[in-house]
Each structure stands twice: as structure tokens, then as C-alpha cells.
Amino acid sequence: xxxxxxxxxxxxxxxxxxxxxxxxxxxxxxxxxxxxxxxxxxxxxxxxxxxxxxxxxxxxxxxxxxxxxxxxxxxxxxxxxxxxxxxxxxxxxxxxxxxxxxxxxxxxxxxxxxxxxxxxxxxxxxxxxxxxxxxxxxxxxxxxxxxxxxxxxxxxxxxxxxxxxxxxxxxxxxxxxxxxxxxxxxxxxxxxxxxxxxxxxxxxxxxxxxxxxxxxxxxxxxxxxxxxxxxxxxxxxxxxxxxxxxxxxxxxxxxxxxxxxxxxxxxxxxxxxxxxxxxxxxxxxxxxxxx
Amino acid sequence: xxxxxxxxxxxxxxxxxxxxxxxxxxxxxxxxxxxxxxxxxxxxxxxxxxxxxxxxxxxxxxxxxxxxxxxxxxxxxxxxxxxxxxxxxxxxxxxxxxxxxxxxxxxxxxxxxxxxxxxxxxxxxxxxxxxxxxxxxxxxxxxxxxxxxxxx
Numbered sequence: 001x002x003x004x005x006x007x008x009x010x011x012x013x014x015x016x017x018x019x020x021x022x023x024x025x026x027x028x029x030x031x032x033x034x035x036x037x038x039x040x041x042x043x044x045x046x047x048x049x050x051x052x053x054x055x056x057x058x059x060x061x062x063x064x065x066x067x068x069x070x071x072x073x074x075x076x077x078x079x080x081x082x083x084x085x086x087x088x089x090x091x092x093x094x095x096x097x098x099x100x101x102x103x104x105x106x107x108x109x110x111x112x113x114x115x116x117x118x119x120x121x122x123x124x125x126x127x128x129x130x131x132x133x134x135x136x137x138x139x140x141x142x143x144x145x146x147x148x149x150x151x152x153x154x155x156x157x158x159x160x161x162x163x164x165x166x167x168x169x170x171x172x173x174x175x176x177x178x179x180x181x182x183x184x185x186x187x188x189x190x191x192x193x194x195x196x197x198x199x200x201x202x203x204x205x206x207x208x209x210x211x212x213x214x215x216x217x218x219x220x221x222x223x224x225x226x227x228x229x230x231x232x233x234x235x236x237x238x239x240x241x242x243x244x245x246x247x248x249x250x251x252x253x254x255x256x257x258x259x260x261x262x263x264x265x266x267x268x269x270x271x272x273x274x275x276x277x278x279x280x281x282x283x284x285x286x287x288x289x290x291x
Numbered sequence: 292x293x294x295x296x297x298x299x300x301x302x303x304x305x306x307x308x309x310x311x312x313x314x315x316x317x318x319x320x321x322x323x324x325x326x327x328x329x330x331x332x333x334x335x336x337x338x339x340x341x342x343x344x345x346x347x348x349x350x351x352x353x354x355x356x357x358x359x360x361x362x363x364x365x366x367x368x369x370x371x372x373x374x375x376x377x378x379x380x381x382x383x384x385x386x387x388x389x390x391x392x393x394x395x396x397x398x399x400x401x402x403x404x405x406x407x408x409x410x411x412x413x414x415x416x417x418x419x420x421x422x423x424x425x426x427x428x429x430x431x432x433x434x435x436x437x438x439x440x441x442x443x
Contacts, residue, residue: 008432009431009432009435010430010431010432013430013431014430014431015430041431041435043435043439044432044435044436044439045383045435045436045439045440047402047439048330048383048396048398048399048402048403049329049330049402049403049406050328050329050330050331051328051329052406078432080432080436153382153384153385153386156389157384157385157386157388157389158385158388158389158396158398159389166389167389190386191348191384191386192348192349192382192384192386194348194349194382195382195383195384195433195436196432196433196434196436196437196440197349197380197382197437198425198429198433199416199421199425199429199433199434199437200379200416200437200441201352201380203352204349204352204380204382207351207352208348229430229432230430230432230433230436232430233429233430233433237428
């Protein structure tokens with residue numbers, strides 16, 4: 001099965017690990033994610049103002065390109081891209097006047113876009129559709145590992161784009177169980193990592209990272225898994241900073257969800273560049289027989 | 292505290308002049324209308340339960356917790372709000388909105404307040420002040436999201 005794929009900018013730079021492992025995992029289930037021949041930055045953070053349509057053009061332009069490929073499904077890996085594309089799609093889908101203005105403005109780019117031509121799908125939902133039996137059948141390195149799933153914000157909020165119950169999501173827990181891991185229950189899995197405030201207000205990120213990591217470790221986590229390159233930076237790089245400043249701080253390695261799957265499914269470890277991780281995951285992965 | 296001083300205290304409170312006299316004119320003032328127009332949110336649905344502030348992961352860094360911000364917006368005091376750090380500390384994580392029992396999209400109100408400021412002043416951050424080390428290390432999405440929230 002083929003589906004369109006929108007990588008977004010970070011998947012081509014700091015989150016290469018996420019892309020290479022996700023695409024390789026999907027190949028195992030005979031799914032070929034075809035990168036859009038032409039795509040743009042989605043704008044990262046959905047603009048919540050009602051009266052400025054210009055701010056929606058970037059994600060909509062990408063959706064128009066996706067429509068032109070003829071593929072019904074569009075895969076996004078990055079949680080921020082997923083959120084922005086879905087909300088832009090809803091923004092014009094729910095209001096005829098907005099739709100008309102946008103279509104007039106983008107007439108020369110293919111126009112006539114209603115917003116519902118493309119189904120934007122995230123990797124977790126896609127894996128859920130593949131089903132636990134097929135996932136289980138692919139396990140080549142069975143592992144006993146306590147994994148803390150970290151959802152963050154953008155796959156769950158607002159409700160209109162949530163991939164699962166925004167207050168008590170279970171999708172990642174179920175997938176982890178399907179591949180033989182033990183999901184760790186801890187209270188901060190849907191809390192914000194403080195996101196882009198790493199630029200202006202890093203103290204908020206420090207406070208959140210410390211809270212999230214400490215809680216996960218106290219509840220027995222040996223590994224933390226994420227689906228957003230910014231969550232990864234905040235939980236991995238900032239965690240390393242905290243560890244340097246506080247000797248007693250207990251760290252936990254942070255992987256993209258698909259990195260863990262790729263290892264369990266026996267895909268080559270070379271798909272990962274573990275050198276990009278600030279909290280080295282290699283000792284844990286070796287101890288667990290995943291490397 | 293004796294019964295007498297308690298009594299005096301309550302008399303004092305009863306005769307105290309409110310800082311803001313609420314009336315129809317204030318409630319329909321331009322401030323609240325402007326925020327509603329930009330954000331599309333009916334702030335008058337809020338009944339001040341404080342769930343949003345309880346859910347906010349960054350509330351301890353804010354001058355005013357989110358529910359008080361909504362109260363001031365109801366009163367049309369947006370000019371006052373632009374002096375607080377709350378809209379700029381907001382992480383846009385949308386936790387407040389999900390937890391609101393009245394369906395008030397608080398995250399959108401924060402964006403509306405940021406927009407009012409940015410449309411007037413153009414920028415809230417100085418790009419040259421971002422450390423080079425951070426600029427080169429961060430994933431692009433951190434920088435772009437930051438620009439989207441702090442620049443017009």
C-alpha cells in the first residue's frame with residue numbers, strides 16, 4: 001500500500017532518526033510512504049486567530065500538493081506538523097466564506113480545495129490500524145523493558161484533532177504492550193514540555209523536564225518514548241543539562257517511538273544515529289539485548 | 292483576634308470601594324469585543340471556576356493565572372493585560388481549553404491578546420538576543436514556533 005508522506009523540516013535535520021526508523025518499520029508491513037514531491041514548512045504552530053487567513057496558507061498549500069498526488073492518506077510523523085495540518089484543514093472545512101477566500105487567493109495553485117480531500121494520519125493511528133497481532137508477529141528481539149510513553153500536547157489537544165482521549169490516552173500503551181514492552185503509568189505523560197519557550201524562557205522547560213523525567217524514573221521507566229522532535233530536544237538535551245548541574249539527578253534515555261519499534265523488529269541499528277542523543281541510550285539498549 | 296476587631300474588619304470590607312465598578316458599559320467595551328473578534332471566543336461563558344489555572348503547567352511563572360486573565364478580558368481591561376507576562380508565558384499547550392467545563396477556548400484568548408500587542412508593536416522578542424549556541428543547536432521547529440508567537 002502506498003500513502004503520501006509529509007516530513008516537515010525537522011525530520012530532515014535533528015530528527016533524522018525518527019524518519020529513517022518510521023519509514024523502515026512501515027516497509028515491514030508493506031506500506032510505502034512516498035514523500036510529497038513538493039512541500040513547505042507547515043508553520044509549526046497553528047495560528048489561533050480568526051481574522052488573518054494569510055497565516056493558514058503554508059499548511060493549506062502542502063495539503064493542496066497532497067491532494068494532487070491522488071493519494072487519500074497523508075502521513076505525518078512530527079506531532080507539530082500533524083496538529084497544524086489537521087487544524088488548518090478544519091479551519092477552512094468549517095467555514096464556507098474562508099474557503100472561498102482561500103481558494104480565490106490560491107487559484108493559480110490548483111484552488112478548489114474543500115479541506116476534506118486528504119486524510120491526515122499520524123504514525124500511531126497507522127500502527128493501530130495495522131493491528132497488535134501483526135505487530136507482535138514481527139518481534140525478533142523480545143524484550144523486557146519498562147517504557148514511559150510521553151504524549152505531550154499536540155497529538156491530543158485540542159479535542160477536535162485528538163488521536164485518542166485527551167485526558168486518558170491509551171494508544172501508545174496498547175502499542176507498547178503489543179510489542180512486548182511494559183508501559184509505565186506516570187502522571188505527566190500528557191503535560192507540556194514547555195515547547196518553544198526553550199528559546200525565550202528556558203527556565204520553564206527546565207522545570208517541566210525535571211518534573212516529567214523525575215516522575216517517569218520514580219515510576220520505574222528505563223526508557224522514555226516521544227513523537228515530537230521538540231519534545232525530544234526538551235526532554236533529552238535539557239535533561240542532560242540538568243544532569244550536569246545536579247549530580248543526584250537520575251536520567252532516562254529518550255527515543256522516538258519508532259526507534260524502539262525498529263530495534264524490537266530487528267531492523268539494523270545503523271538506522272539510528274545514537275550520537276545525536278544527549279542522554280546516551282546505548283548502555284540501556286545493550287543491557288536489554290536490543291543492540 | 293477579638294470579636295470586636297473582627298466586626299470592624301467586616302465593616303471595613305463592606306464600606307470598601309470596589310477597584311472596578313462593573314456596569315454594562317464596561318462589559319460591552321471595546322477591549323472585550325476586540326479580543327472576541329480576533330479569537331472568536333465568547334469570554335462571557337467563563338464562570339471563574341479556575342480549572343484552567345489548575346491545569347496550566349506554566350502558571351507558577353505567570354503574573355496572573357489564566358482565569359484572572361479571562362476575568363479582566365470580560366471587564367474590557369486588555370490594556371492592563373498587555374502589561375502582564377501571562378500571554379507570553381503561555382505555552383499554547385491547550386490544556387486549559389480541554390479542561391474548561393464551559394467550553395471557553397482560553398488558549399485562543401491568549402493568542403488574541405498576543406496578537407493585539409504584536410499588531411501594535413510588531414515584535415515581542417529581539418532575534419539578535421537569541422544566543423548563537425542555542426540558535427545552532429535547536430531544532431528548527433523551536434525557533435519557528437517561537438517567531439510565530441512573538442513576532443508579527
